Amino acid sequence: MDIKVALVGNPNTGKSTLFNRLTGLNQKIGNFPGITVDKKTGFTRLDATRGAEIIDLPGTYSLYPKSKDESIVFQVLADKKNNSHPDVIVLVADASNLKRNMLLYSQVADLGIPMVLALNMVDLSAKQGIEVDVDKLAEKLGIQVVPISARNNTGIDQLKQAVANTNKIATQNLEVDVNFLAPEAINAIKRHINADNDYYALQVLHQHEHLTFFTDQQQVEIEEIEQSHGFESAKVQAAETIARYKHLSTILSDVITDKGTAKKFSFSDKLDGILTHKVWGLAIFLLILFIIFNAIFAWSSYPMDLIESTFGWITAYGHEHLPAGMLTDLLLDGVIAGLGGIFVFIPQIAILFAFISILEDTGYMARVTFMMDKIMSKVGLNGKSVVPMIGGLACAVPSIMAARNIENWKDRMITIMVTPLISCSARLPVYILIISLIVPQETVFGIFSKQGLALMIMYLVGVIAAVAVAWVMKFIIKTKERSYFIMELPIYRMPRWKNVLYTMYEKSKTFVFEAGKVIIAISIILWVMASFGPGNRFEKIDQKYAAALADTARNTTHIETLVATEKLENSYVGILGHFIEPAIRPLGYDWKIGIGLITSFAAREAFVGTMATIYSVDGGDEDSVTIRERMAASVNSKTGLPVYTFATGISLMLFYAFAMQCMSTVAIVYRETKGWKWPVIQLVYMTAMAYVAALVAYQLLK
């Protein structure tokens, strides 16, 4: 039978690299039941007969969690009934910084689960002049210790062998007998929950509130024991940490020999001197941002065009060769179009995550956080919010996924909530169309194009709004988690290209499968609403134009467009457009713009296409000159005044700048926050903000 193996270790110890080495592409991401933390599992062969399920637990410095992700580690290790509870723990430790890494070992070991210690980066530590006497360490700990280098793929087979050889009963020596820290309380808990492990009982005293496997009744009883014995969590934890480090000092004193302390950090230090320099550091950071932004914007356009034209071709080919009818239409215009809408994001997601993964792997990301934390923390964000917010200029979807790197829950939520306010590339066609309608093609001081300036102002509006909302949310969102910025700055290293590829693949796959479900569903709903109308309205339109269409001598393209337009007006979406007209009239919009707003919920780009259909022009972006002319010429049927005045244009652009009109973003926020609460809040606040901004702008300018 396969055994379950959990990888446990500090962040930056190469745990994920080891996980990828062991499992290859044979891995999947699921959820820990009831908790919003990703669970990475994979499979590996230990030897000819036995296999192992590998579970990659979140990196942590101790069993006392600082974030939600970290809390899963004790949860899984403590609960024997948890289906991720391991038979064997592989504790991954960085050999070049063994003492701090061994604190976690010492805690985990005392839980009494069979263990193997994987000493990673032995090559690196040897280079730094640190030698670890592996045999002596193994003897002192009472378990197998395997030196490995996950990066260079050495020692992996020995590690597998060690796991296969591990006893079912834990052999490690007790690190610290914690009973002395709070004897009465520990003994009371042991009796009460029928446990025999002192350290387990102590941990239960500390963090039972976060443990989901106790019943409410048990929680109350544990709390009573805690109260009646005057258990002081922080004090006991401090005493335990000191006791563990003291014990580790004696264990490690004749295991580690350090010969080269003097110069081992010189390279990293010199690099830090430049990369976090007051002037150069910021300049280099801006340059890197520019490269990333440019890559997401420019490089992705080729594969995106290819994906779009492929899906366009499939749709056209399908319409030609499949029997005409409702099912075909649903399949092609609903499902296939929806799929196209998902796949088109893959290039941007893959490129953004390639960069993020390189920046993290090299250790540069930690420095970005270090440099930006001061500014970002002022408005309720975190140094780590910089990357998602910059990525938001291209597309909010991969950027919101990137916010996962932010450990602090509140900082992460605020980042997710404000990232869609940054003007993404989908708003660009809308801005361009409207600016060309309302801003004259003139220059200021003979050099700056007024239209270009208008576009830049729209981007600035987005950034300012994001910062302002973040600042407001800082006061609204409550959390018990204290915001810490105690963070390791890992030494600089070369990126592991295989990890980069894994990340690109994994993030794209997650997006397609998770967000995809919701996008397909909404696409189908939109298609149905745009393709059907109540009663026999559609048949009447068909009858009206039947004669003209039957006339083969005439070019029927124009008439077909007329039919499409009239049908759209009479479809459920069109009726909805008329229905919401009273609500949007104060913003300066008519029902046609209303339809544009509704279809734009699927994706903002849909605005141009919808306007094209409504204004009876074939095609999308390519024909925007003609759409523009028709839009510019259109007049309000009631007042006889032009629809697209300066006031309406500004109002419409502000609406697009703030409104959450992107179902992919809604879907990804749902996926990232694992519930509907946050996407709904986001949808409501952004729409409200868009409405108010558009209303004020129109009423002031009209």
Added chain:
Amino acid sequence: MKLSHLKVGETGTIVAFTDLDMSVKLMEMGCLPGEVVEVERFAPLGDPMAIRVAGYQLCLRKSEADVIIIQ
């Protein structure tokens, strides 16, 4: 003296903490009483700061360094 008052390149030995909750997190990261810390650099805007402790580089906000008393 507080750790946050040290200048770049200066070293000190941790003697105590003024905040119990924060001390627990700091000790987990290797900032134990008796350890020698060296200030490596400050971020471009003066906060946070990077220190060398227990053989690696740790960064923390000045407000967090305030709770560390050194000698």
